[in-house]
Amino acid sequence: MLPEQNRLRRHSDFSDTVRRGKRSGRRNVVVHVLDRDDTGDLVRHGGPRFGLVVSKAVGPAVIRHRVARRLRHICLGLVDTVPGNTDVVIRALPGAGDATSAELERQLRANLGRLGLLVGTA
Template sequence: MLPEQYRLHRRRDFSATVRGGRRCGRRDLVVHAFSGTDTETNLISTTGPRFGLVVSKAVGPAVVRHRVARRLRHVAATLLGELDSSTDVVIRALPGAAEASSQELARQLRSGLERLNLLVPKGDSR
């Protein structure tokens, strides 16, 4: 489970990450990431990386959307130690995420973050 302190909650945090950050599309996910500090609005947390999820009705009915969200939160929790503490990530699930396995979602998320050069090699502390 993803601890509360590592979650995005406010609409402005989601908007800043999606509009001001970079993105990388994968088959079942779109990864939006914003790294650094914003001195005007102080949006970026220093307690650790934060994740937000967007799982729309296009993914499926409520049961399916919640299952996808639980899987993505679990995958995000495994990546906490590999991201810089000033990084915000929004994961947007595409309709194919409903049929994807947890391992496939993990692979796609890791691939997206690697493509954006956001993963910190293990043992390297930033």
């Protein structure tokens, strides 16, 4: 489970990140990223914040919850590699329900790498 300080919770945070941030997509996930320093947000948080969007297009509730659990687990491993002033929204696409955890992680890391956010990796 992601710690509280690493979770996006407010609708406005989600919508700001999706509307004003940079985007990168792969087959099963799309990543939206917003640098909080660029927004003029005076509130400082304890590291990057992650939010998930897993719609009914992914599948029935059991599949959606499984995808969300996998993505949360992957995000937990990324907390130390993504800059602390970043909001990340991960949108699961319909194919994510059939993807393995390794595929989801590979695609997510590729998206973040494309956006230049994986600072702790070689």
